[in-house]
Amino acid sequence: MDRHEQFRSAALDRGIPQDEADKFADQLRFAIWAGPSAAGDEVAGQLGGLPRLPVGMKWPGGDYPLPFIGSVDCAALPRAEGLGLPTDGSLLFFLNHEEDMEEHPTTEFSRALYVPAGTETEVAPPPPGHDTRTFFHEPIPFLIPESRLTAWVQPVLPDWIEERDVEHKADTVKRLFDELKHIDRLCELVDDLWPDQKRHCALRLGGYCREIGGQDGPWTQMAFDNVRSRQAADPDMSGEERFRLRREEAYRLTKEWVPLAQFPTQGEFYYGCFLISSDDLAAQRFDQMRSFTMFTE
Template identity: 40%
Template sequence: MASSWAMDHQGQFRRAALALGNVPDDEISRFIEHLRLSIRLSGGSRGVPVGQFRGLPRLPVDEGWPSDEFGRLPFIFSVDCALLPRIDGFDLPVDGSLLFFLNHEKDHLATEAGDQQFSRVVHVPAGTETAVAEPSDFQPVGEQYDVSATLCVELPTWIAPDEDKEEEDEEDQSPFQQQLARDLQRELPHLDELCALAHDLWPPDEGFASAYLGGYVDDEVIESLAGRTLVVREMAGEVVIPKGRWYSHLEQEQYRLTSEWMSLVVFSLDDEFYYGSFAIRHDDLAAGRLDKAFSVTTVSEYQ
C-alpha cells in the first residue's frame, strides 16, 4: 500500500509564498528549482515506526547476506518504503523494503580508488518471502531500535551556507562563486524571505537524527564525484582543462552534478567518527537502478 503521506510539497510552498503578497510567481518558481526535502529518521516514540536500525535484517529466503571479499557487510538499517512520506523528485520505490549495508572502514579507504564492493543497497519488493537472517559468529549485532520519519527542508550551500563554516568574504571567493552570488541577487531578490518561509513550513529538528533520506549530496561527496567525472570527461575529450585551471573546472563540475545527483541517504556510524553516504543520479533512482548508488564514507573533523 502506498504511503498516505503523499503531498504536493512544491504546490504547498508556492501557495504559501504567493500569500506573502510581495514575491512574483516567476521568482517563486526559480526558488522552487533549488528547494528539496529530505526524510529525517530518528529513534524514540515520536510517530509510527518506518524502519529499524541495527539488529538483524529481513532478507529474501533465497538470497544470502550481502558480502564483500572479507565476508558479510555490516547491516546498518532498513526502511519500509510504503510508510515513508512521498517527496517531489525523490523517486524511492513505492513499496517493499530498502536495506543498507556498509563496511565503513574499508569503504573509507577504498573511496579514492572508486571501489564500491564494501557497500550495498538492497530493495526487497513487496510480497517477497523473507526471514530474519541468522547472526554471524564473527560480526557483532547492535541493539535494534525503531525509527520514525519527519520532513526537513534542504537548500544548496550557495543559497544557504553551512552554519558550521565561517562565511567567506567576497574577496576570498573564487570568480565562479562571485558570479553565482551575483546571479542569485539578480534572480532571487526575496531570497531571505523565501528561505525563512521554507524553514517555517518544515522546521528543523535539533535532536539526534539516525539518518536522512534524500536532499542534497554532501559537499565532500559531490566533490569526490566531480573529480572522478571530470577526469573521465577530460579523457573522453569532452572538456579541455588548461594547466592551472583544474580547480575552476572542478567547481563548475560540482555545480553541474548537483542537479544531476541527489543524496539517497546519509547516516552516522556507531562510533560517531564515520559518516556513511549513498548518492545516486535522479534518473537511476527513478528507474530503480539502486546498484548505481555511489558510496562515500567520510571521517568527522572532530574526531
C-alpha cells in the same frame, strides 16, 4: 497542492516576485528523515539489529560480511516531492566504513538492497563468528543495537543558500545567487512553513549531501574525476579552466545524483553517504549506488 506549489503560493502572498520564488523553489528539496520512534509514532524502519533478507539469501559481503546499518519500509515512509523512492517493499543498507573510506566510490564495502513487496523474507542470523566480533581498527561491535525508526519530511536547502556564500561555487550558482534579491525572506518562509521538528535524525533519505569535516563532498569528488578524464583528452587545459569546470560539473551533478541514504556510523569519525542517480533510482537499479564514506575530522 504539493509542497513546492505551497511554497510558491506563499511567496507570492508575501509579495516576492514569481521568478525569484520559482528559482528558489528549484533549489528547495524535501528529504525524508528518520529517527528513534516514540509511543504512538508509526514505525517506518529499524536502525541496526538483524536484517530481514529474502529466504535463502546470504548476508551481503560474502566472505567479508558487511555491517547492517538499517532498513526502511517504503510503504510506511511519508512521500517527499522529487524523491522517487519505491512505494512499497523495503530498502536495506550495509556499510563497512573502515574499508569503504579507503577509496571513492566503492561497491565492494557497501550495499543498498531493495526487497520488493511480497518477497518471502526471514530474519538473518549473524554471519558465523560475527555475533561478538568488533572492527579491526575500532573497538565497536559488528552488530548495531536495534532501535525502531519513525520518519518525517524535512525541507533542505543547498549549503550556499544556507550560508549565503558562493565564493567557491560555480559561475552558474553565483549568477543565481545575485538574482535572488529576497533570499533572506525566502529562507524565512521555508522555516515558517515547515518549522524544525527538533528531533534526532539517524538516517536521511534525499535532500543534499552534508558537508562533513574539511574534505570535499561527494559531488565535488565526482566532478574532480570527471574533469580529470576531460583533461586527459585536452592536456593543454589551463588550471583556471580545470577549476571552473570542476565547479560547474559539481553543480550539474547535484541535479543528477541524489543522496539515497546518509547516516552516522558507529565509528566516531566516519559518516556514510550513498548516492544514486535519479534515473537509476526511478528504475530501482540500487546496485548502481555509489558510496562515499566521509571522515568527520
